[in-house]
Amino acid sequence: MFGLSVALLALALVACAFGGLALEAGAPQLLAEWNKPLTRAIIRFTALQAALSALLSTIFALPLACALARRRFFGRGALIKLGGVALVIPSMVAVIGLVAVHGRGGWINDALAAAGIARRDYLYGLAGILLAHVFFNLPLAARIFLNGLLALPQSARSLAALHGMRPRHVFFHIEWPLLRAMIPGVFGMVFLLCFTSFAIVLTLGGGPQSATLEVAIYQALRFDFDLQKAVALSLIQIALCLLCALLFFAGGAPFPLRAGDARGAGCLADSAAMRAVDFAIIAAAAVFLLMPLAALGVKALDPRGWTILSEAAFWHALRWTLFIALAAGALSCALALAVCDVLVTLRARRGSLRAAGALAAEIAGLVTLLAPPITLGAGLFLFFRRFTDALSLGPALVVALNALLALAFGIRILLPALRAERGRADALCELFGIGGARRLRLLWRPLRAPLGYALAVAAALSAGDMGVIALFGTEELRTLPLLIYRLLGAYRVEQAAVAAAALCAVCFALFWLLERLVGGRERRAHA
Amino acid sequence: MKKIPLWFFLAVFCAAAGAARAQPVLNVYTYDSFASDWGPGPRIKTAFEAVCECELNFVAVDGSAGILSRVRFEGASSRADVVLGLDTSLMAEAKRGGLLAPHDAPLDALALPVKWNDPVFLPFDYGYFAFIYDREKLPSPPASFHELVAADDSLKIIIQDPRSSTPGLGLMLWVKSLYGGGAAEVWKKLAGKITAVTGGWSQAYGMFLDGEADMVLSYTTSQAYHAAAGDERYRAAAFAEGHGMQIEVAARLKNAPNPELARRFMRFIVSEEFQSAIPEGNWMYPATRLKGGLPASFANVPRPARALGMDPQRIADNKAEWVDEFSRALRR
Numbered sequence A: 001m002f003g004l005s006v007a008l009l010a011l012a013l014v015a016c017a018f019g020g021l022a023l024e025a026g027a028p029q030l031l032a033e034w035n036k037p038l039t040r041a042i043i044r045f046t047a048l049q050a051a052l053s054a055l056l057s058t059i060f061a062l063p064l065a066c067a068l069a070r071r072r073f074f075g076r077g078a079l080i081k082l083g084g085v086a087l088v089i090p091s092m093v094a095v096i097g098l099v100a101v102h103g104r105g106g107w108i109n110d111a112l113a114a115a116g117i118a119r120r121d122y123l124y125g126l127a128g129i130l131l132a133h134v135f136f137n138l139p140l141a142a143r144i145f146l147n148g149l150l151a152l153p154q155s156a157r158s159l160a161a162l163h164g165m166r167p168r169h170v171f172f173h174i175e176w177p178l179l180r181a182m183i184p185g186v187f188g189m190v191f192l193l194c195f196t197s198f199a200i201v202l203t204l205g206g207g208p209q210s211a212t213l214e215v216a217i218y219q220a221l222r223f224d225f226d227l228q229k230a231v232a233l234s235l236i237q238i239a240l241c242l243l244c245a246l247l248f249f250a251g252g253a254p255f256p257l258r259a260g261d262a263r264g265a266g267c268l269a270d271s272a273a274m275r276a277v278d279f280a281i282i283a284a285a286a287v288f289l290l291m292p293l294a295a296l297g298v299k300a301l302d303p304r305g306w307t308i309l310s311e312a313a314f315w316h317a318l319r320w321t322l323f324i325a326l327a328a329g330a331l332s333c334a335l336a337l338a339v340c341d342v343l344v345t346l347r348a349r350r351g352s353l354r355a356a357g358a359l360a361a362e363i364a365g366l367v368t369l370l371a372p373p374i375t376l377g378a379g380l381f382l383f384f385r386r387f388t389d390a391l392s393l394g395p396a397l398v399v400a401l402n403a404l405l406a407l408a409f410g411i412r413i414l415l416p417a418l419r420a421e422r423g424r425a426d427a428l429c430e431l432f433g434i435g436g437a438r439r440l441r442l443l444w445r446p447l448r449a450p451l452g453y454a455l456a457v458a459a460a461l462s463a464g465d466m467g468v469i470a471l472f473g474t475e476e477l478r479t480l481p482l483l484i485y486r487l488l489g490a491y492r493v494e495q496a497a498v499a500a501a502a503l504c505a506v507c508f509a510l511f512w513l514l515e516r517l518v519g520g521r522e523r524r525a526h527a
Numbered sequence B: 001m002k003k004i005p006l007w008f009f010l011a012v013f014c015a016a017a018g019a020a021r022a023q024p025v026l027n028v029y030t031y032d033s034f035a036s037d038w039g040p041g042p043r044i045k046t047a048f049e050a051v052c053e054c055e056l057n058f059v060a061v062d063g064s065a066g067i068l069s070r071v072r073f074e075g076a077s078s079r080a081d082v083v084l085g086l087d088t089s090l091m092a093e094a095k096r097g098g099l100l101a102p103h104d105a106p107l108d109a110l111a112l113p114v115k116w117n118d119p120v121f122l123p124f125d126y127g128y129f130a131f132i133y134d135r136e137k138l139p140s141p142p143a144s145f146h147e148l149v150a151a152d153d154s155l156k157i158i159i160q161d162p163r164s165s166t167p168g169l170g171l172m173l174w175v176k177s178l179y180g181g182g183a184a185e186v187w188k189k190l191a192g193k194i195t196a197v198t199g200g201w202s203q204a205y206g207m208f209l210d211g212e213a214d215m216v217l218s219y220t221t222s223q224a225y226h227a228a229a230g231d232e233r234y235r236a237a238a239f240a241e242g243h244g245m246q247i248e249v250a251a252r253l254k255n256a257p258n259p260e261l262a263r264r265f266m267r268f269i270v271s272e273e274f275q276s277a278i279p280e281g282n283w284m285y286p287a288t289r290l291k292g293g294l295p296a297s298f299a300n301v302p303r304p305a306r307a308l309g310m311d312p313q314r315i316a317d318n319k320a321e322w323v324d325e326f327s328r329a330l331r332r
Helices: A002-025 A030-035 A037-070 A076-088 A091-102 A107-114 A126-150 A154-162 A167-195 A199-204 A213-222 A227-248 A272-300 A303-310 A312-348 A352-370 A373-385 A390-432 A436-463 A467-472 A480-489 A493-519 B004-022 B041-052 B064-077 B088-096 B145-150 B166-191 B201-209 B222-228 B259-269 B312-330
Strands: B025-031 B055-061 B082-087 B122-134 B157-160 B194-198 B215-219 B234-237 B243-253
Touching: A002 A227, A002 A312, A002 A373, A002 A390, A030 A037, A030 A227, A037 A076, A037 A126, A037 A167, A037 A213, A037 A227, A037 A272, A037 B312, A076 A126, A076 A272, A076 A436, A076 A493, A091 A107, A091 A126, A091 A199, A091 A272, A091 A480, A091 A493, A126 A167, A126 A199, A126 A272, A154 A167, A167 A227, A199 A213, A199 A467, A199 A480, A213 A227, A213 A373, A213 A467, A213 B064, A227 A352, A227 A373, A272 A493, A303 A493, A312 A390, A312 A436, A312 A480, A312 A493, A373 A390, A373 A467, A373 B064, A390 A436, A390 A467, A390 B064, A436 A493, A467 A480, A480 A493, A480 B201, B025 B064, B025 B259, B041 B055, B041 B259, B055 B064, B064 B082, B064 B088, B064 B166, B082 B088, B082 B166, B082 B259, B088 B166, B088 B243, B088 B312, B122 B166, B122 B222, B122 B259, B145 B166, B157 B166, B157 B201, B166 B194, B166 B215, B166 B243, B166 B312, B194 B201, B201 B215, B215 B234, B222 B234, B243 B259
Parallel strands: B025 B055, B025 B082, B157 B194, B157 B215
Antiparallel strands: B082 B243, B122 B215, B122 B234, B122 B243
16 A cells, blocks of 8 residues: 555654664663763753743743633734744744844843843853743644634633623633643643754753753764764653653644634623733733844844855755755655555554554654654664765755654644545545546545645745754755854854845745645635 | 756756866865855965866865764765864874875974874964953953953853864863863853853854953964954963963875875975965964964964973873763853
């Protein structure tokens, strides 16, 4: 079967990666590495920053989601939409925006200085990591809570109104139980995303004092070329991630991702004070999230940075970015579709093969969320290095790895839709004897919207990737995120800001175009 | 949009094919400030290409200490002919892999503070690590390493990561040779003063010039860079205990795609054309005696009271442990 073979191909790639590392490294010195005080310190810091990031994101997301669910105002749709794409903002773009706002020479310190207060450094180190992680995950968490709140049937609210429940009671008796049930899943998802965070920690961590496991793996590979250490650290990271995933998601897989807009539900028995509080919360969140992007825009207007536009390296990087985004996006969607198809088919069948196949497909989707991209990349490179000139395989490896990394998102987006539609389509086909291309066309219409969304997410994520390209980047193979990192390394801050603005525009344009072109107009109906 | 990969591959292929037909390309892996437009790279490239009938391609690797692990990672598929930018503290470790070949260059022109007879590594410049400060902002800088360590935490410094950058490694060894077993304590005292530990020199120096800290780890000769621009504000702080010395070296790779060209480049390194680009390009002391002597901008650069160094073998044997000690001491 096609679907199963594609899913197996994904698994084979992952197996090659680990095979490559194992062959080079020999028996990993797991225990020795685990027992090192420095490793312990790194693990502690990794867990600490992930827990704090998840805690802050969840705590701020709850009131924000409630406020957004209750209020309708001009720009609400745009704000929610922006929250939906925050996920695909490249980390290097966020880093530059955050430095422009929170750095020593940033907006906040400028304001402090104007008010006669001494400038302070708070960006590099734990505070900077937390700022960046909340910047990325607050919108994501708020969006999931908001979806949950809006899924409440309107009748529940009407009934509450009928019984004269005050907003306080509505919150405690209806909304809070619903939100509380979602908290472990949201917290766990943000925790895992931050546990494996790479580019943020690399650029804002401020040095060895705040290295995470992912950064330590990169440094073991890139600085020390210590494969045994890299493999040992990777295995430790995967084991810890798996443990956390089991802990957080024991109650069920985390919520499907959805595209599109969500209307406000309105508020019962409103009061001026509540309105003020809600809008204050929304305004604070909007300022926190939009300011870095605005600051980046302002920085990009500095003519000193424009010289980058006349450099061949910039256009070279732009072309590679587009190519990798489109190729990885398409491959990722094909993989996700195949894996979902396997999952749906196997769920419909009986027998012991079903369990094994479903498990394999689930693992293929999951492993890419848990295995460090740096490790997968290094493993694949070392594997192919044995047979061929692996450097010239660089582009293919970067595309394949990015496709694998976006797979977890693709599956989350496509699985619910495919599950709902395939049964219906199969029944119709059987009834009328429809087969081949016409069967595909029957599936295409309802799947178009989620496919467009999955492709948009995968392409934009791949365009902004830093984890894979950090390892494979060369003079020839250089994407915009890597160019920005190197410009920062050479302290060409103005040029880096212009390149970051360009990358941000590329990501948004890719996202918008692909969702619209592939997803079609019916997008909204399925949101 | 779907057509982009196709024509792009065609373009890359044509460019590659065209380049291959025209001239051999000598790839030199180095650190970014050496290869950059304002570094010595472009001048050296022009001078070498005038005599070699080849194209000299500087490949900037992130961090000077990462150059060799980059080559190791690429393995047999590496296109590197020459690595340029390691230093004496990495030599013993670098020799272990058996990746390097003898440089075959004459050593009689060398004018280093120490005698040099290594057959594999060829020195191309040298200098002394130092903290640079702005004397208008910091009128009385620490006069010794001891004073720096004892200074109040409001004195902010920026240093580089010893795993990725040779100045960062140099500072770690500087502390080690001054304090030995007490190095961890010294790092704990320094931790509160460190604004950032950057991956490479360029970022640290840029942050310092932007006012992000009072002092930055660099070289005594960085003062000459500012003096050449007519700026007397930036000075190297002279420390009474002496300064760590760095000799930067280049080496030829055993698996170089162009071994003959690489050999020629090694001989070129000790020539007047290469060396004359060093003082006011890389802002270091040249490895040979220049015909015109040192530029005027170097006149006021302080010569350290004592040059500190360490046996490369001892460094190779202990580096991993010392880096662990350093990393742990900075985690408060």
